[in-house]
Amino acid sequence: MNALPGVILPGNDPRQSLRVRRFLLAATVYGLAIALMGLYVRQGLLAIPEWQFLSLVIVLVNAGLYALLRSGRNERFVDPSLTGLQMFMVCLLMGLTMYLLDGGRGGLLLLFLVLLMFGVLRLNARQFTALGGFALLCYAVAVGAVWQQRPEAFNAQVELLHLVALSTLVPCGGFFASHVSRLRRLLRDRQIELQRAREEAHDLRVLDPLTGISNRSAIIAFIDQEWQRAERLDQPLAVIFVDLVHFKRINREYSHATGDDVLREVARRLRGCVRDIDGLGRYGGEEFLVALPDADADEAARVAERLRSCIEGQRFTALPVRERVRCALGTSMFHSSDPDIWQAIERARIDSESG
Numbered sequence: 001m002n003a004l005p006g007v008i009l010p011g012n013d014p015r016q017s018l019r020v021r022r023f024l025l026a027a028t029v030y031g032l033a034i035a036l037m038g039l040y041v042r043q044g045l046l047a048i049p050e051w052q053f054l055s056l057v058i059v060l061v062n063a064g065l066y067a068l069l070r071s072g073r074n075e076r077f078v079d080p081s082l083t084g085l086q087m088f089m090v091c092l093l094m095g096l097t098m099y100l101l102d103g104g105r106g107g108l109l110l111l112f113l114v115l116l117m118f119g120v121l122r123l124n125a126r127q128f129t130a131l132g133g134f135a136l137l138c139y140a141v142a143v144g145a146v147w148q149q150r151p152e153a154f155n156a157q158v159e160l161l162h163l164v165a166l167s168t169l170v171p172c173g174g175f176f177a178s179h180v181s182r183l184r185r186l187l188r189d190r191q192i193e194l195q196r197a198r199e200e201a202h203d204l205r206v207l208d209p210l211t212g213i214s215n216r217s218a219i220i221a222f223i224d225q226e227w228q229r230a231e232r233l234d235q236p237l238a239v240i241f242v243d244l245v246h247f248k249r250i251n252r253e254y255s256h257a258t259g260d261d262v263l264r265e266v267a268r269r270l271r272g273c274v275r276d277i278d279g280l281g282r283y284g285g286e287e288f289l290v291a292l293p294d295a296d297a298d299e300a301a302r303v304a305e306r307l308r309s310c311i312e313g314q315r316f317t318a319l320p321v322r323e324r325v326r327c328a329l330g331t332s333m334f335h336s337s338d339p340d341i342w343q344a345i346e347r348a349r350i351d352s353e354s355g
């Protein structure tokens, strides 16, 4: 079965693959029906040319459906699983088979019922009831035609029983279809919830809850990755250490909540001052790190000045007009002689203290 993906099944699309798998299962049942018809031929209930004709029609219908699914053209249909179309073909093929048989319709009818039950997997109760009604109609038309044209091949009592048995499929299948479609909805809701929970867990893992930018471990991981890339491509990598000066006083004079607002606003301004490819993270309480891939020392100094004016140049709405937030910035370049990223970060921190 492992060799199937890519050859018989579309290997790169799990939903298409599931549709083709389901189709192949139904095609196997058709294969069984053709084999069973061979027994009918031996019993004299079906003529050889009619068996060949039925087999050819079944093979052509299935080849067409497979080509639609495998080429991806099914995606253009309202229901890309083609369940409605497949069920429609089941009803027509069942009608044709029942018409051509001279007796023993019950046995093959069972296999067609199995094929109809595939509809339960995709159709809702209303659609399945309509399908069951259409199946009944096809059967009734087929045996009605036998009664008209070959009365010797028609047994009223048996056909009546078949029709009654077929009619029980409608409510039973409808019940299963509604149950399965409820389960499908439930599964979809659970998948959405799971996806949301995954995203939240990811955010909790990598984002700083106060500022929404990368947390310490995420910015360190980013720098580590960029450092390896810079080494490989022989490109420069700069880091800027940003420390808010006397932040303790802001907390003390205007409250911790005001301090939080200032930190959030600082993070927002920093984000607005760097490129999308640059890394920005909260390193500690009032300390931030900015990583600049492919930036040399001059570029890092220019960015540092821009960051300073972003923070110091405008007032913070959480603070009185006269109050300004000051910052100390330090820059550093990563060297290939550094044993790890911490040396460059430490150099930037020391640089911020001396500045």
Ligand SMILES: Nc1nc2c(ncn2[C@@H]2O[C@H](COP(=O)(O)OP(=O)(O)OP(=O)(O)O)[C@@H](O)[C@H]2O)c(=O)[nH]1
Pocket: 210, 243, 244, 245, 246, 247, 248, 249, 251, 255, 256, 257, 258, 259, 260, 263, 284, 285, 286
């Ligand atoms: N509001 C708020 N304050 C924080 C947060 N994290 C750390 N701080 C505060 O930041 C201050 C950091 O103090 P220090 O390390 O002495 O830094 P500073 O007061 O800016 O002094 P210098 O860096 O030496 O200029 C402390 O008062 C912490 O309580 C936070 O999430 N929210």
